[in-house]
Amino acid sequence: MFTSHLEEFIEEDLGYNDISCTIVPDKTQKAVIFAKENCILAGTGVAKEILDYFGIKYEQLFDDGDFLVAGNTIFELEGSAISILRAERLTLNFLGHLSGIATLTRKCVDLVSRQxxxxxxxxxxxxxxxxxxxxxxxxxxxxxxxxxxxxxxxxxxxxxxxxxxxxxxxxxxxxxxxxxxxxxxxxxxxxxxxxxxxxxxxxxxxxxxxxxxxxxxxxxxxxxxxxxxxxxxxxxxxxxxxxxxxxxxxxxxxxxxxxxxxxxxxxxxxxxxx
CATH class of the missing domain: 3.20.20.70 (Aldolase class I)
Structure with missing residues (x-):
């Protein structure tokens, strides 16, 4: 993703006066991103670009195309508490939307491959x-x-x-x-x-x-x-x-x-x- 595109997405989400993310103490925080239902994972490339932009360290546990069961952790995160809150919604939106497409696609591929x-x-x-x-x-x-x-x-x-x-x-x-x-x-x-x-x-x-x-x-x-x-x-x-x-x-x-x-x-x- 071009940095200009990423910054447009971030600007749309943060707006001009982000109070909700800045009321927390800006300390180092750990977090996890996880699936709450079974799916085929997609969008990790975009997610990593967002996390990199905000300076958040991460460990990726699954790749695009992998089958996840509810509860599987996709990323383990560590970084600024404010940055994690600011990256949260944009990252989850991409992962949720793109994983939905991958999941439906896999369903159709599997249906056809049987015959x-x-x-x-x-x-x-x-x-x-x-x-x-x-x-x-x-x-x-x-x-x-x-x-x-x-x-x-x-x-x-x-x-x-x-x-x-x-x-x-x-x-x-x-x-x-x-x-x-x-x-x-x-x-x-x-x-x-x-x-x-x-x-x-x-x-x-x-x-x-x-x-x-x-x-x-x-x-x-x-x-x-x-x-x-x-x-x-x-x-x-x-x-x-x-x-x-x-x-x-x-x-x-x-x-x-x-x-x-x-x-x-x-x-x-x-x-x-x-």
């Missing part, structure tokens, strides 16, 4: 300003981060098709793409999937299709000898409740915005030692 080799991926439906951390939390949970930004790869979506037509959009993307960039096309029909595959795109996303439609589309690509040359991604309306049905369709990737925007914060706490 197929399909990979679980995130999307760009992230919290503005926090994308890099939320994507890293997906990785900690065993998922794929997908694109970090629009420059990572070229995705042709429904609005591109509506504005310039599918074939024109693909041709323009191919003309302007770097040799390092993949081209992905979002489609909603078998016919468009066949057009995209015949035009040698790298990835086809089957958007908001029912499981039977996905299977039919993949079968059509196989019949044309096109299936092995393209990555099939599916997305839209997929949740842990119906994930097993979509995992049986034969898709390579299942991308889920809900990994982030429907994850639940994990209860993580800081407690000073007497």
């Amino acid at each position: 197929s080799k399909t990979r679980i991926a995130a999307t760009r439906k992230t919290t503005p300003g926090l994308r890099r951390y939320e994507k890293l939390a997906v990785i900690a949970g065993g998922g794929d981060p997908h694109r970090f930004n629009l420059s990572d790869s070229i995705m042709i979506k429904d609005n591109h098709r509506n504005m310039m037509g599918l074939e024109n959009a693909i041709l323009e993307a191919q003309k302007r793409a770097s040799f390092t960039q993949k081209i992905e096309v979002e489609v909603e029909s078998v016919s468009d999937a066949l057009i995209a595959a015949k035009m040698n795109v790298d990835i086809i996303m089957l958007d908001n299709m029912e499981p039977s439609e996905i299977s039919d589309t993949i079968s059509a690509l196989q019949a044309e000898g096109l299936r092995e040359h393209v990555i099939i991604e599916i997305s839209g309306g997929i949740s842990p409740a119906n994930l097993n049905i979509f995992a049986d369709t034969g898709a390579d990737i299942i991308s889920m915005g809900s990994l982030i925007h429907k994850s639940r914060w994990i209860d993580i706490s800081l407690e000073v030692k007497e």
